[in-house]
Amino acid sequence: MIWLFSFGGLQAQEKANLTSTAEFGGKWGTKVEEAIKALELKGNIEDGQIIYEEICEACHQPGGNGDPAGNFPQLAGQQSTVVIKQIADIRAGNRDNPTMYPFANIEALRAATEDIFDEEKDGPQTLADVAAYIQTLPMASTIKGEGNDLEHGEKIYAENCVRCHGDHGQGSFKNYYPVIAGQNYHYLLRQFLWIKEGKRRNANPEMVEQIARFSERDILAVMDWVSRQTMRPGDWDPNK
Structure with missing residues (x-):
């Protein structure tokens, strides 16, 4: 069943925060130079919309x-920092995603955004812009699991996932x-299994270790529970 109602738009202050920079840390950071540069730039939401409509919406809607x-x-x-890191990883060859290669490369960005492309900042600015725009889009409830083992899924999540992904999957x-x-x-299922099986090369090493012992029941239940959670005001705080 596909649920069509929307939830979880950005609050005004959180939207404003997208055009400001924050200090980034964490044990699991990014080492891709392009991402590091993009994270230091202010994202332009209007330019990001142009980039998204030209390159991303055909697949991501x-x-x-x-x-x-x-x-x-x-x-x-999605957290704009996550979008920046993942696209930069794909472009740098740190994450295998052949479907994304033609759309993520710098030539595609330059061709699609010739009127706004910044030659001095090149790729990093376009990354910052499109990531800022994506974070402002309201989420829609999507496909869920069977819903028959949610209590177990919540338990597994609380014991294994909260420290990084937050108490309701806010990241x-x-x-x-x-x-x-x-x-x-x-x-969620596909990405989780790829990480567990070592097929996603830019996965957080701590997560790979954490989920190694998950059973099939654990995986199905926790992914079902996560798919039913919603974002809340404050979840896009750049200081969290």
């Missing part, structure tokens, strides 16, 4: 909510931990 099958994730509401702007609340269940 105009609202950034992905597709029901989970082939393309919901980007709407961390400051430490690059993604929003997983309300993400498509099928996408």
Whole structure:
């Protein structure tokens, strides 16, 4: 079943924060030079919308909510720092995603944004812009699991996931931990299994170790529980 109601838009102050920089730290940081530069820049939401509409919306949909099958994730509401890190990792060859290669490369960005492309800042500015725009998009509730083991899923989450992803899957702007609340269940499952099996090269090493002992029941239950969570005011705080 596909749920169509929307939830979790950015509050005004949080939206304003997107154009300011924050100090980034965390044990799991980024070492990609382009991402480091982009994180120091102020994202232009209006320019980011142009980039998104030209390059991203064909797959991720105009609202950034992905597709029901989970082939393309919901980007709407994602922490902008996470978007920057993941795109930079794909472009640097640190994350395997052949589908994204033609869209993420610098030539595609330059061609799609010739009127606003900043030659001096080049790729980093476009990353900052599109990430800022994506974070402002309202999330939509997507595909969920069967809902028959949610208590177990909540227990597994509380014991293993809260420290990084927050108590309801809100992630961390400051430490690059993604929003997983309300993400498509099928996408969550696939990414989780790839990380567990060592197929996602830019995965957090601590997470790989943490989930190594998860059973099939654990995985299905926790991903189902996560897919049902919603973002709340304050979840996009750049200091968290």
